[in-house]
Amino acid sequence: MLSAEVRRLADWQRDGELAGNFAAVPALLAGMPDTDIALAGHLLSRVDPDEVDARAVTVAITGHGTVAGLVAPLTGEFARHGLLPRPVVGGFDSYVSDLGDPDGELRRCGAELTLCLLDPMVVFDELPSPWTAAHVWEALTRKLDLVERLAAGFADGGSGTLVLNTLPLPRTFAVQLLDRRSRAELGALWREGNARLLRLVADHDAVEVVDLDPLLADGVPAVDERMARYAKVNLSPALLARYAREVGHLARRATGKTRKCLVLDLDDTLWGGVLSEDGPEGIAVGGSRHGEAFVAFQHVVRQIGAQGVLLAVASKNDEGPVLDVLRRHPDMALREADFVRIAASWDPKHQVLRKLADALGIGLDSLVFVDDNATECGLVGQELPEVAVVRVTAEPALHCAALLRDDWFGLDAVTDADTARTALYRDESRRADFREHFDVVEDYLAELGVRIRVGAVRDREVDRVSQITLRTNQFNLTTTRLRPDEVRALSTAPGSSVVVIDSADRFGDNGLVGAFFLRRRGDRVDIDNFLLSCRVFARGIEQAGLATVLRQARDSGATAVFGHYEPTAKNGRFRHFYRDNGFVAVSDGVFRHDLADIAPPPHHVLVTTDPGGTG
Amino acid sequence: MNDIDELVELVRDLLGLPASAVDARTELGSLPGWDSVHLLRLLTVLEQRTGRDIPLPDLLDVSTVEDVYRMAVTA
Numbered sequence: 049m050l051s052a053e054v055r056r057l058a059d060w061q062r063d064g065e066l067a068g069n070f071a072a073v074p075a076l077l078a079g080m081p082d083t084d085i086a087l088a089g090h091l092l093s094r095v096d097p098d099e100v101d102a103r104a105v106t107v108a109i110t111g112h113g114t115v116a117g118l119v120a121p122l123t124g125e126f127a128r129h130g131l132l133p134r135p136v137v138g139g140f141d142s143y144v145s146d147l148g149d150p151d152g153e154l155r156r157c158g159a160e161l162t163l164c165l166l167d168p169m170v171v172f173d174e175l176p177s178p179w180t181a182a183h184v185w186e187a188l189t190r191k192l193d194l195v196e197r198l199a200a201g202f203a204d205g206g207s208g209t210l211v212l213n214t215l216p217l218p219r220t221f222a223v224q225l226l227d228r229r230s231r232a233e234l235g236a237l238w239r240e241g242n243a244r245l246l247r248l249v250a251d252h253d254a255v256e257v258v259d260l261d262p263l264l265a266d267g268v269p270a271v272d273e274r275m276a277r278y279a280k281v282n283l284s285p286a287l288l289a290r291y292a293r294e295v296g297h298l299a300r301r302a303t304g305k306t307r308k309c310l311v312l313d314l315d316d317t318l319w320g321g322v323l324s325e326d327g328p329e330g331i332a333v334g335g336s337r338h339g340e341a342f343v344a345f346q347h348v349v350r351q352i353g354a355q356g357v358l359l360a361v362a363s364k365n366d367e368g369p370v371l372d373v374l375r376r377h378p379d380m381a382l383r384e385a386d387f388v389r390i391a392a393s394w395d396p397k398h399q400v401l402r403k404l405a406d407a408l409g410i411g412l413d414s415l416v417f418v419d420d421n422a423t424e425c426g427l428v429g430q431e432l433p434e435v436a437v438v439r440v441t442a443e444p445a446l447h448c449a450a451l452l453r454d455d456w457f458g459l460d461a462v463t464d465a466d467t468a469r470t471a472l473y474r475d476e477s478r479r480a481d482f483r484e485h486f487d488v489v490e491d492y493l494a495e496l497g498v499r500i501r502v503g504a505v506r507d508r509e510v511d512r513v514s515q516i517t518l519r520t521n522q523f524n525l526t527t528t529r530l531r532p533d534e535v536r537a538l539s540t541a542p543g544s545s546v547v548v549i550d551s552a553d554r555f556g557d558n559g560l561v562g563a564f565f566l567r568r569r570g571d572r573v574d575i576d577n578f579l580l581s582c583r584v585f586a587r588g589i590e591q592a593g594l595a596t597v598l599r600q601a602r603d604s605g606a607t608a609v610f611g612h613y614e615p616t617a618k619n620g621r622f623r624h625f626y627r628d629n630g631f632v633a634v635s636d637g638v639f640r641h642d643l644a645d646i647a648p649p650p651h652h653v654l655v656t657t658d659p660g661g662t663g
Numbered sequence: 664m665n666d667i668d669e670l671v672e673l674v675r676d677l678l679g680l681p682a683s684a685v686d687a688r689t690e691l692g693s694l695p696g697w698d699s700v701h702l703l704r705l706l707t708v709l710e711q712r713t714g715r716d717i718p719l720p721d722l723l724d725v726s727t728v729e730d731v732y733r734m735a736v737t738a
Contacts, residue, residue: 050676050708061679083711090704091679117703274719279703 050087053080057091066091070100075433077128086289089124097132101617105131105299106208108154110138110146111165112173113282118165121289125296129305140280147198150205160208160302163295166195166245167282168215168271181225181233188241196248203252209302209531211295213258214242216270216283253460253533256298263290297455304518304529307436307456308410309388310352311401313419314363314370317440317447318346318382323365328372334379341444346381348448353386356466357457358408358473360389362400362417367392388473397424398431407480408473409582411521411618416456418447460518460531461511465559475556476583482555493652497554498587502596503658505546505563510535512560513548516579521618523580523590525611525625528565543568549593551584558584564597571607578611578625588650594629595649596657602643611639667732670709674728677704687729709735 050058053076060066077088097104105126109115119135126133136157138146143164146154154162174187195212202210217238225231248255264270264287272284283291300306315322319342320332332339333346353359359382363370370392374384384390389407391400397419405412413434419425425439436456440447459466479496486492505513514532517524530538539546549562562580566573575597580590601609611626613619614637630647631639649655667687675685678694678701691697706722713735725731 050673055676058676058679062675062681066679087677087704087708090677090701094679120704275703278719278723281703285703285707 051081051084053077054084054087054091057088061091061094067095067099070095070102071433073127074130075429077124078429078437082289085124085128086121086285086292087124089120089122089127089292092127092132093119093123093135095132097134100132102127102130102132103303104134105161105303106136106157106159107133107295107299108136108138108146108157108159108162109165110143110154110163112141112143112167112170113165113276113280114140115163115165117281117285118163118288118292121292122295125292126299129296129300131296131299131303131305133299144194144198147202147210150201155202155205158207161211161295161299162202162208163211164195164198165283165291166213166215168218168221169276169282170215171241172221179224181230181237184234185237188237192241192244195245199248199252199255203254203533209254209256209298210252211256211258211298212245212248213291214245214260216260216264216287218271220271220273253531258291258294258298260287260291263287263294266290294455297458301458301460301518302529304521304527305413306459306519307357307416308414308519309358309360309404309408309416310349310451310457311360311362311404311415311417312349313397313417313421313424314361314365314392316420316442316444317418318342318349318361319373319380320444323369323373328369328377331373331377333373333377338444339379341447343379343381345444345447345451348451350382350386352457353470354467355457355462356459356469358388358410358470359386360404360408361387361391362397362404363392364394364397365392386470388470396427398428401428401432401435408476409585418451460514463512463515465512465515468559472556472558472583479553479555490652493587493650495554496587496652497654498589498592498652499552499654499656500589500592501550501656501658502547502593505535505539505548507536509548509560510539513546513563516560516563516581517577520579520581521616522582523562523585523622524577524616524619525575525579525622526577526614527616527619528577538565547597549580549589551587551589553587562589562593564593566597568606571605572610573601573606573608574610574612576612588653590625591629591647592649592653592655595647596655598630598641598643598646600657602646607643609641609643610634611641613637613639667729670732670735671728673708674705677701677708685728687727687732689728690726691728691731692726705731 060069080088109118116137122133136154138154146152147164170191171184171187175183199210222231222234225234246257249257268286268290269284270287275281312318320338321330323331332342334340334343389404391404401415412432416436416438417428418438418440420440425437428435429437438450440450483492510532514530514535517530535546538544545566547564547566548560551558551561561584564578565576567576598609611631613623615623626639627633631641634640671685671687706717706719710717717735722734725734
């Protein structure tokens with residue numbers, strides 16, 4: 049009646065073991081039918097986020113109709129990503145006061161996400177009886193003016209992100225207009241309204257709009273008439289479940305859990321057949337209906353890779369024939385240069401993935417692994433629960449949908465660093481090879497020729513700085529995630545500045561790799577956060593950057609600099625960073641440098657500075 | 664929906680309650696945390712499992728698990 053997975057959760061709940069077993073919940077949810085996710089969420093919504101190793105995300109929920117029903121599916125979808133919502137639910141149809149009152153509960157609860165669930169009744173509840181397309185236009189315009197004002201007010205004074213959504217147009221309304229022109233007019237003006245909503249994303253970094261049309265196009269009903277009539281749940285439970293999934297993706301992005309690397313199996317995943325048995329001429333790539341489906345999948349992978357996602361291969365094959373296909377097969381859309389690492393070997397895949405993550409300097413929780421083989425998928429899921437496993441089937445036409453189902457790689461913005469990322473990481477593997485020639489780290493660093501530039505953030509660098517705050521988990525000393533508008537605000541606020549580090553070496557340009565968030569109060573400077581991309585640790589860049597900031601603080605008349613550290617599951621390796629660099633602990637997580645004796649930058653790092661760094 | 668025990672078990676599983684907490688006579692409104700959202704969830708599940716349409720306004724008026732069962736099998 050219920051799936052085995054959801055019954056397992058119910059058993060845990062009954063026995064008081066749900067919190068204790070929370071680490072196993074994402075895997076359980078991954079194997080659960082979609083219809084049971086909300087039921088699972090229901091059970092999970094009674095878990096206190098403080099009791100489990102889950103990141104709690106405060107979510108304010110308001111809207112036009114009854115919105116309390118969103119809590120269960122949201123909880124299920126969040127838990128799939130190791131997150132738990134702390135819901136703060138507004139009153140029935142109270143979105144105007146909930147959003148408009150800066151002192152109200154919803155605006156003051158510190159929500160990272162504020163959901164304002166809009167539905168078609170926002171407009172249709174306002175119509176006279178009988179109504180015309182002109183009435184709809186008038187009501188729609190009035191409501192959108194209102195929503196735009198609320199969004200602007202939120203973006204101005206609020207923290208976190210406001211999540212709106214487009215309005216579905218149910219057929220039951222469209223066909224109440226009988227003549228062809230009015231019907232077409234209604235369709236056109238409705239979409240103009242939705243376009244206005246979607247454009248709010250470009251206007252405000254703090255506003256997201258979930259486009260419901262693509263979800264409806266998957267065959268989800270917009271409205272459940274009885275739920276709408278009797279319970280004022282104006283969007284169908286099925287659509288709310290899909291909406292909750294999209295919000296789960298937004299939460300994952302906002303908490304820095306976006307995946308960075310797509311690891312692909314080859315046989316029956318990227319091409320049809322088994323290379324070691326069928327040979328390069330025998331595998332299906334192009335040339336047949338079956339082969340064309342694999343080529344189409346390759347194009348989707350390439351599309352994702354071109355926007356900054358690292359692509360890698362983990363295949364049980366000999367390396368020679370694999371490289372041969374990637375270099376010479378006439379119908380392959382993906383080529384050797386599209387991949388940052390090609391691991392073709394007979395080692396177990398969980399070992400291959402672990403090695404890959406080490407070589408690239410990224411966490412296992414940054415990987416998405418795609419394979420058609422149930423055993424491989426099961427083994428990786430069991431050995432490396434942090435890795436997201438996408439199992440594709442024997443039907444290659446369904447590969448694209450399987451890969452894209454969970455929007456693993458959605459970003460706030462694609463920056464220059466994204467489009468160049470594969471080359472940057474390939475340089476990194478060449479550095480790793482170069483490093484093997486030296487016995488002593490100092491010799492390696494001296495030959496590496498590291499150069500950094502330290503200076504105030506420039507406007508075109510703001511997106512990249514925001515991205516570093518979102519993507520960096522290890523060298524992120526206080527783990528404050530910031531949107532571009534928040535970075536920009538900190539770079540211009542009085543007494544506040546954002547200083548960035550660019551780096552390069554003999555193997556190439558690393559681009560913008562680090563940032564300091566500084567605050568000046570009289571003769572005291574606080575380093576509210578210091579971040580460095582994991583690609584460039586341990587080359588003296590962190591010491592050189594810090595030395596530069598300390599010198600600039602002293603030169604500008606400061607008498608002390610305070611460094612802050614807040615522990616997370618990921619940044620423990622750097623908990624002694626300030627202590628090891630001349631700071632003295634003054635309280636829990638706060639370190640003070642008196643600027644009397646500033647260590648010079650490591651001699652192998654060449655530092656240049658832009659003026660005006662410390663603000 | 665084959666028998667009422669199955670429904671009792673469903674209600675229990677929906678809320679993750681121990682076996683002793685729910686039987687056929689249990690008033691749904693008396694269960695800890697039970698609200699109209701749960702009732703709607705129950706409706707969806709019942710309809711999915713029985714393949715029948717159940718009149719929602721009537722379901723909103725019932726009180727015990729037994730009442731729900733009677734409605735689900737006679738709808």
